Amino acid sequence: DSGVTQTPKHLITATGQRVTLRCSPRSGDLSVYWYQQSLDQGLQFLIQYYNGEERAKGNILERFSAQQFPDLHSELNLSSLELGDSALYFCASSDSDREAFFGQGTRLTVV
Amino acid sequence: ILNVEQSPQSLHVQEGDSTNFTCSFPSSNFYALHWYRWETAKSPEALFVMTLNGDEKKKGRISATLNTKEGYSYLYIKGSQPEDSATYLCAFSGYSTLTFGKGTMLLVSP
Numbered sequence: 001d002s003g004v005t006q007t008p009k010h011l012i013t014a015t016g017q018r019v020t021l022r023c024s025p026r027s028g029d030l031s032v033y034w035y036q037q038s039l040d041q042g043l044q045f046l047i048q049y050y051n052g053e054e055r056a057k058g059n060i061l062e063r064f065s066a067q068q069f070p071d072l073h074s075e076l077n078l079s080s081l082e083l084g085d086s087a088l089y090f091c092a093s094s095d096s097d098r099e100a101f102f103g104q105g106t107r108l109t110v111v
Numbered sequence: 112i113l114n115v116e117q118s119p120q121s122l123h124v125q126e127g128d129s130t131n132f133t134c135s136f137p138s139s140n141f142y143a144l145h146w147y148r149w150e151t152a153k154s155p156e157a158l159f160v161m162t163l164n165g166d167e168k169k170k171g172r173i174s175a176t177l178n179t180k181e182g183y184s185y186l187y188i189k190g191s192q193p194e195d196s197a198t199y200l201c202a203f204s205g206y207s208t209l210t211f212g213k214g215t216m217l218l219v220s221p
Binding site: 037042045055090099103 | 143145147149151152154155157160198200202204208209210211213214216
């Protein structure tokens with residue numbers, strides 16, 4: 001158990017809908033990272049937050065947004081969902097520049 | 112924004128081949144360099160954490176070296192097996208943050 005909790009584990013939704021994925025980092029970790037893993041695009045870094053502020057941005061679509069709350073949990077919002085958004089979404093947390101620990105992922109299926 | 116580069120982006124080898132990848136990172140404000148192995152549909156597995164210039168770490172057929180003065184690390188896989196197929200990520204610790212490379216996707220064919 002990495003200490004990073006992602007909910008839900010699985011999500012099935014229809015095209016055009018909006019979903020929210022949640023990540024609870026390890027206790028005390030200030031950084032949260034979001035990754036998308038899909039069969040066709042491989043591994044894509046989406047975004048990083050540090051203590052509530054956006055630190056780095058990767059290949060995150062405009063339809064996607066994220067935030068990190070004062071209690072350090074983070075949410076990834078995906079809207080106007082398309083079939084191609086079906087993927088595993090992982091979050092990781094780290095204490096500043098220390099080793100990152102990854103959650104088990106949320107499997108999103110858009111039908 | 113820190114630049115952490117991994118090359119090659121992807122690699123396709125035959126079973127039994129040995130292979131290596133590179134991770135380049137800033138040579139200043141270095142704290143540590145991490146290697147992860149990420150199989151499809153699984154959480155990443157931490158392979159190595161390297162902190163000292165000249166460090167060499169080994170785990171089975173996988174080994175890594177570190178050069179902090181010139182800012183690079185090599186990951187070697189000896190006698191690749193199909194189960195080694197994964198994305199190998201490096202991450203640079205420094206400047207109070209952890210910065211990931213884009214990964215090298217390795218495919219080992221039987």
